[in-house]
Amino acid sequence: MLYRLIKFFLFLMPPEQAHEFALKSLRTALKLPLIGSWLKSSFRPENSEPVQVGGINFPNPVGLAAGFDKDAKWLHMLKDLGFGFVEVGTVTPKPQDGNPKPRLFRLPSDRALINRMGFNNQGLDAMVQRLKNRPEGLIVGGNIGKNKITPNEEAIQDYILGFEALYDHVDYIAVNISSPNTPGLRDLQEEGFIVGLFEELQKRRATKTAHKPIWIKIAPDFSNAALHGLVETLKKAKVDGIIVSNTTVSREGLSYSDSHISSIGAGGLSGAPVFETSNRALAEVALHVGGEIPLIGVGGIFNAYDANEKFLRGAQLVQVYTGFIYEGPWIVKNIIKDLKSL
Numbered sequence: 001m002l003y004r005l006i007k008f009f010l011f012l013m014p015p016e017q018a019h020e021f022a023l024k025s026l027r028t029a030l031k032l033p034l035i036g037s038w039l040k041s042s043f044r045p046e047n048s049e050p051v052q053v054g055g056i057n058f059p060n061p062v063g064l065a066a067g068f069d070k071d072a073k074w075l076h077m078l079k080d081l082g083f084g085f086v087e088v089g090t091v092t093p094k095p096q097d098g099n100p101k102p103r104l105f106r107l108p109s110d111r112a113l114i115n116r117m118g119f120n121n122q123g124l125d126a127m128v129q130r131l132k133n134r135p136e137g138l139i140v141g142g143n144i145g146k147n148k149i150t151p152n153e154e155a156i157q158d159y160i161l162g163f164e165a166l167y168d169h170v171d172y173i174a175v176n177i178s179s180p181n182t183p184g185l186r187d188l189q190e191e192g193f194i195v196g197l198f199e200e201l202q203k204r205r206a207t208k209t210a211h212k213p214i215w216i217k218i219a220p221d222f223s224n225a226a227l228h229g230l231v232e233t234l235k236k237a238k239v240d241g242i243i244v245s246n247t248t249v250s251r252e253g254l255s256y257s258d259s260h261i262s263s264i265g266a267g268g269l270s271g272a273p274v275f276e277t278s279n280r281a282l283a284e285v286a287l288h289v290g291g292e293i294p295l296i297g298v299g300g301i302f303n304a305y306d307a308n309e310k311f312l313r314g315a316q317l318v319q320v321y322t323g324f325i326y327e328g329p330w331i332v333k334n335i336i337k338d339l340k341s342l
């Protein structure tokens, strides 16, 4: 109820401005003597059960998907919101501005967003500095990508740089080759690149003292046959986890007029309309993975019912993004509470 009112005012602002304003206000509120501790306890999930995945002990299975905290700026606050884990990034080796604004659009009637952010981020050095002060007890994943100006033939170098810079500062690495907003990035979802990249990353990991999982994040926009082929590649590459999925380039299932949707232009669609698409992809991936590789379900989760649909299809962990924008900061607590009664 309270968030409905807050959301009414936030949704009057342009989305990116609202994002920054909401996070700053919440951070300030959490620091206030009485209100802060009341808020913290109201966000904290009750009786959440830890989940072991890939040797990591997640305090609960509900994480924040990549793209929300692109620069690891909000980790202390996000911990207070009860997330079981937060995936920071996508970070690229060098800072980059991303696409020109406007590049983030709300579709409230469909509980959806369209974004073409284009990996706006402050680069690896800035992220590493912040991660040195990451909060204790929060599981953090580092989602790595390539700079827009790096040609695909040299992309492997960008991922190696991301891996080397973040490895000691995060609990897992997520390789992002599925964003629709960096031209040509999705073309990297092919056997030669994936197997070569993972071989290189695993070779480097073998020289480290701690063994940390390397996950991959895939797009939902594949036929079932193509997903089968992709899973065979991911098995060959020995990935440690598959995040299903990123945003979709499809515009199916939207209630807005075609002219409104085309006036928004290119970008990835997220939220409720990607739920079925990413569920289908998750189920197909699970079928071929056969329990061998942990799966992380993301796409269109707003409540416990949605999260449960991902678990039923084989996910061990879930992540939210758009649902967090629409449902507000009590989303983790509510999902965990309601999962128990399903």
Ligand SMILES: Cc1cc2nc3c(=O)[nH]c(=O)nc-3n(C[C@H](O)[C@H](O)[C@H](O)COP(=O)(O)O)c2cc1C
Pocket: 065, 066, 067, 068, 070, 089, 090, 104, 113, 115, 117, 119, 143, 176, 179, 217, 245, 246, 247, 269, 270, 271, 272, 274, 298, 299, 300, 301, 319, 320, 321, 322, 323
């Ligand atoms: C504004 C915005 C920015 C995003 N940026 C990234 C990103 O940088 N890297 C990434 O892997 N996914 C990114 N995503 C995709 C989300 O992590 C998630 O996979 C997708 O939105 C589907 O989940 P949802 O329906 O809960 O939002 C972004 C999504 C949104 C809405």
